[in-house]
Amino acid sequence: MLRSTGAVEQDIAAYHTGLVGRGVLLDIPRFRGVKWLEPGEAVTRAELEACAEAEGVAIGEGDILVLRTGHHRRRLELGPWNNSPPPVGEGKAGLHVDAIPWMHERRIAAFLPDGDGEAVPSVVEGITYPIHPLQVAAMGMLVSDSLQFEELREQVLAANLELAARGLAHASFGNVSGVDRDAGVVAIKPSGVGYSELRAERIALVSLESGEHLAGLRPSSDTPTHLELYRALDAICGIAHTHSVYATSWAQARRSIPCLGTTHADYVYGPVPCTRPLSDEECRGDYERLTGSAIVEALGGRDPLEVPGVLVASHGVFTWAGSAAEAVEQASALELIAQLAFNSVVLGGEVEPVSEALLDRHFRRKHGPTAYYGQR
Template sequence: MSYLELKREAYEANMELQTRNLIIYTWGNVSQVDRDKNVMAIKPSGVPYESLKPEHLVIVDLENNNTVEGDLRPSSDTKTHTHLYRHFETIGGVTHTHSTYATAWAQAQCAIPCYGTTHADFAYGEVPCTAIITDEQIERDYENETGVQITNTFEALNAEEVPMVIVAGHAPFTWGKNAAQSVYHAVVLEEMARMAYLTKTLSPNVQPLKQSIVDKHYQRKHGNNAYYGQK
């Protein structure tokens, strides 16, 4: 894929955040990786979506976070994105937002339990919440350590089965096979977070959905013998 194509796909995914009302002002960013070239395209730092153009996106190498192409500074979250690409080798896109309900769960430092089949259709079990970042991590390399928070949380989890996370005290990150799918998961996560909040409000003692129903709904959509949708 050419840098122009990579920028275009990442740009379109970034603009989808605005279309889906997941961001205001500059509160978000999306990237897409090119594994063959070992680079990603990411939104530039602090550029309003209203003035963003495909040529503004910045090409960054995954190993050293150096700008390969572009005149603007890449997102301040760049090192978090590159860390995720280096550790989750099957993903092709990453989205970060401060969407209202998902961020509320982050600020409460709570995982999002699976209360119903809507959640189970998209994430196998709860959406985990990371540990709160330590002072040592903040001083060492805050943005990279945010990625470490996430990958540490997934040591016993499958990043394909749960393509989303709540970063404690911060906000959500989602990922997918490309930038567009990572945004799709961000939209889904915000709805799941809202539903879970309302469920917990209506029934404070509600328990997570029983595992057999979680298994059924997740597997019928994502399992080896999935039968949801069209072939």
């Protein structure tokens, strides 16, 4: 029901806290073997069925259909365009009107396209947007346009390349991820792919809630660790995992890194903890997820933005921050901290940690409400 002030029922604002359901992504450009659909190209019922079959998915009652046309990828690479109907503009890619009966038959609950969702110009004479009224008013379907994954993928691609450029990744070791918490999607480096071979479309997308692989190449084998951390630590939106030399040396020694100087204190409030070794049973079981649980356990309730990294015993290091790029910055800082601490121990033996006063002053001048470092 609609009034002049808006919808009485099914107002999209009712979903501001999120929508829970089974999401199914149909990636039409990937199915066609192209980077994006061109403006005006329509996705028909037959193509939706063929794409679902090729992806090995079935769409049914109550599902949330996520449709990718590559709209934002095209915009990122070629710039914006006039998406009005010709001859004024070029139009938009999206659904053909014959997809509506297909959606109705399957009783799809929600439709989340990466553009407006329907092709412009339409095939219905005199009606520019025939699909939206049918979906929303006639079918009671939730529609949320312009879902963006391309930017997240680009950010995660750039962060992974930066990890390699800083010398923190050897061969295909290591990975960086980022999360879109509103969409419930994590983007992460694909498994075993060399950094020189990474492309935005190869970055894997997985469901934050279920871990289901949504798009891109097969995700990193460390994905369950990343997911466990995102679920447990609400404040973080980017994670980096490395086997950098000095940080991993401390991890292999199963030793936390003590705060021996102000360089450390500028980035981490106190020692960098090291996890306990995983038990034989844990190693034989859900190893990657339990690695994430061990990291959370090692944090011991400390603020993850004050302790932005943990060493994993006998393994390597995970760092995190508010974005994928910042997580790489933390990984770089932690490697320097590990090297300085190593050299200090070699030169000075049993070096005492800095005082609480010095730790507090250096950390608080760069972080938190009383920070005064930099151009604020």
